[in-house]
Amino acid sequence: MRALLTPDVAPRAGIVVFKPGRELLPMFSGGRRVLISSEPEFMRVLPSGLVSDADQPLADDPALAPFFSSQQVIAAAGGRDNLAHWVQELAHCQWSGGDGYNSQYHTVLRTEESAVCLCEHHDNQLRETTLSRLDELGRVNAAQWVINSARIDLALPEGHQLTLPELCWWATLRNVIQQMPDAPARRVLKLPAAVVETGTLKEAAIHPMRVATEIIQEAAKQVLELRIDPETPETFLLRPKRRRWINEKYTRWVKSQPCLCCGKPADDPHHLIGYGQGGTGTKAHDLFVIPLCRAHHDALHADMRAFEAKYGTQPELLLRMLDRALALGVIATGKNNRGD
Structure with missing residues (x-):
């Protein structure tokens, strides 16, 4: 369980107080220690409270959500059938709340863009429903699965936290870099955030900016052009010298x-x-x-x-x-x- 909490600092007393709320109290039960770290930059836009338990930070980045939910990206990572198989291997019900009952058998409920692992009890309850929370679970699963597939394709060890440049490199190799949103691609290239000009502008004041993904794709290809010449002088010699x-x-x-x-x-x-x-x-x-x-x-x-x-x-x-x-x-x- 992970959460974003706003601290209340009492510097003279040397005390920091957090108010997690009833939903997050299980984090502090059982006598276990809790890891505290500063929030990543991309989490600054998220509200305080529970965040997903993703072990890959990129899965939490809201700017990458359109990339992970893209059907082209899912197809490049192996397809929806492989995604559903990966979700089934989770072998635990991802739906919490309600009556608190979970059956021992699990199945996969396919959402519009992804899939969720549910026990048969909750599968019967939710199969014909459309809930935003269910779709959000599916989006998290898709993000985790795409990241895991990219890690395997790049021959990176298990447990490696994929970085944004590595994800862009994988997307380039799989020919889906066009699906990468411009903001994350600009972060990789260390370019300033794109500024949308408003109001009336003179034509001379308009400076079109290249899409960041095009720059990445161009740098990665390093295209080598070949010239085919079937009638070189050597082809007419009996014993041509090898070049x-x-x-x-x-x-x-x-x-x-x-x-x-x-x-x-x-x-x-x-x-x-x-x-x-x-x-x-x-x-x-x-x-x-x-x-x-x-x-x-x-x-x-x-x-x-x-x-x-x-x-x-x-x-x-x-x-x-x-x-x-x-x-x-x-x-x-x-x-x-x-x-x-």
Whole structure:
């Protein structure tokens, strides 16, 4: 149980008094200690009283509510069926109050945008009703589930509290960054809050501002444009000289991706060895690279066969990397037909 309380301070006596009200008195029963902390910035707009028991602070941020309730975001996180399954795994009735009775069997009640875990007793009572409190429980569940799905996708450990930049990165990878409200996106970019100009303005005084999510999307893509030329001079030679394709922009992006073996931050863009690639004094094209942490990079060079038996062959890992780069638009053919 968590709550926002306004303190009454008596500095000379060194006493701080809280008035929680009858609903919050169970917080202080049982002899347990209570954790006290200052309110986060996004909670300043909330009224005093009970707040949700979310273990992820982002789930409490009212500015992110439209993002978590978006059907596109829910679909990107796994879909409503997976959300309902996750809610069922809660295995406790989320409805409190009323007659105080809970049956031992639980089921899932789907709301308009989410789902709520209820015992069969309360499910029978509430299934045909429309209550704002029930919808609010569903919104909290959706927010917690989306955050949990993003944490798993980003290979972050269990118990990790997802940050707003991490959520924006996940939304970019899942192509739902457009659903992110402008205010949270501006906080990530450390931009001032958007100001809505009112009144009569001269045309010269109008300064249109870019949407913050577009800036995030543009920074994340780092699009690499390729030029396709089927009639290069080398194609007409009997024994053309091999030219190695070099592009530091692409290898830097690969290095920024998580390790394909463990999901930790990559240290190196590994160029393929074997399979006709690499060798003494040579190196594979910069397109044939995969992200590896230092430990797995060293393990591959120490024993390639053992590495591939455990994690898959290098061409298989490369195919995953190229599929990801193409799906995210990192590799694209430019409309201006210029190479990069």
